[in-house]
Amino acid sequence: MKRIAVLALQGAFAEHEMMLRQLGVQSFQVRQLSDWMQPKDGLILPGGESTVQCRLLIQLGLLAPIRKDILEGLPVFGTCAGLILLARQENGRPRQGLSTMDTDVCRNAYGRQLGSFQTTGNIQDVGTRIPMTFIRAPYVLRTLSSQVRILTETDGRITAVQQGSQLATAFHPELTTDTRLHEYFLRLTEL
Ligand code: GLN
Numbered sequence: 001m002k003r004i005a006v007l008a009l010q011g012a013f014a015e016h017e018m019m020l021r022q023l024g025v026q027s028f029q030v031r032q033l034s035d036w037m038q039p040k041d042g043l044i045l046p047g048g049e050s051t052v053q054c055r056l057l058i059q060l061g062l063l064a065p066i067r068k069d070i071l072e073g074l075p076v077f078g079t080c081a082g083l084i085l086l087a088r089q090e091n092g093r094p095r096q097g098l099s100t101m102d103t104d105v106c107r108n109a110y111g112r113q114l115g116s117f118q119t120t121g122n123i124q125d126v127g128t129r130i131p132m133t134f135i136r137a138p139y140v141l142r143t144l145s146s147q148v149r150i151l152t153e154t155d156g157r158i159t160a161v162q163q164g165s166q167l168a169t170a171f172h173p174e175l176t177t178d179t180r181l182h183e184y185f186l187r188l189t190e191l
Helices: 013-022 050-059 063-071 081-086 180-188
Strands: 003-007 026-030 042-045 076-079 087-090 101-106 116-123 127-135 139-143 149-154 157-163 166-169
Touching: 003 013, 013 026, 013 042, 013 180, 042 063, 042 081, 042 180, 050 063, 050 081, 076 081, 076 180, 081 087, 081 101, 081 166, 101 157, 101 166, 116 149, 127 180, 139 149, 166 180
Parallel strands: 003 026, 003 042, 042 076, 076 166, 087 101
Antiparallel strands: 101 139, 116 127, 139 157, 149 157, 157 166
8 A cells, every 4th residue: 555755844744644545545744764764655745834844854864865765766746845845946046955856946936915826727747727725835937957847837937847756836736625636646656
């Protein structure tokens, strides 16, 4: 049976666990290194505050082992802050996060007034009219290699990308009732 690790240091991890449960998939929380050592078929990085998450990952000694496993092919799905953690650059400068995706991101891109909004969009290979919830969301400024595939844009900004078995969205599919993105991610864990 498939088991998905959910990073549970901070942020909206419970909603991802609920969505996985709904899809009949087991998950477990990653709070420390011993959790990470468990067998897993994929990893979800939830939304929250990327600066806090990054600091905790370093303090707990999780950053390097998680990074290594992703680089060795462990499928990963990052939402919002997770998309930031995965990005190699922020506003053209190297980032100290997991930095496994060839993306350059811009944080809090929509400003305070438009901090949160909902829309729907078509996502390549995933489906049409997918509900998207943005909360102080980042977006992808540009891709840094041809390995990154743009799955969707929202108002001309890149908001979902894939690089091999790494998937990242600027929005929060776990805060909607639409399970298609999680199903798409689970298919990546089968490749
Ligand atoms: N603004 C947050 C950050 O920079 C991300 C917001 C979110 O995950 N909803 O980390």
